[in-house]
Amino acid sequence: MTSLTTSDYHPGTRVRVTQQIPFAKGVTTTTIEGTILRFGQQKTGSWFAHGRDDKLWLDRLELKKDDGELVVINLDQYSRVEEVA
Numbered sequence: 642m643t644s645l646t647t648s649d650y651h652p653g654t655r656v657r658v659t660q661q662i663p664f665a666k667g668v669t670t671t672t673i674e675g676t677i678l679r680f681g682q683q684k685t686g687s688w689f690a691h692g693r694d695d696k697l698w699l700d701r702l703e704l705k706k707d708d709g710e711l712v713v714i715n716l717d718q719y720s721r722v723e724e725v726a
Contacts, residue, residue: 650680650702654724658702661719673712674725675704 650656657674682698700716716722 649724650677650722652677652679655726656702656704657723657725658704658714658716659721659723660714660717663719673704673706673714675706675712677702678705678711679703 654677655675656677657672659670659672662669662671680700680702683701685697685699702714702716702722704712704714706712714720
């Protein structure tokens with residue numbers, strides 16, 4: 642497995658995304674594996690002062706899992722994206 646940077650997120654690349662979700666009493670880890678369909682920044686409905694178009698922009702990775710399910714993942718500082726051979 643190779644860790645990827647955002648410049649390596651190309652459609653057709655098979656990846657495993659691991660994210661940590663903090664809670665008041667600990668952390669939960671989730672992992673999703675699939676093929677990249679699209680990567681980019683997309684704005685949310687949230688207002689954010691001094692952001693482009695006065696919106697909050699998030700890095701979003703769209704994956705297709707082996708069973709055909711489409712998944713949209715918001716990437717943050719706790720996300721690890723690794724290429725799967």
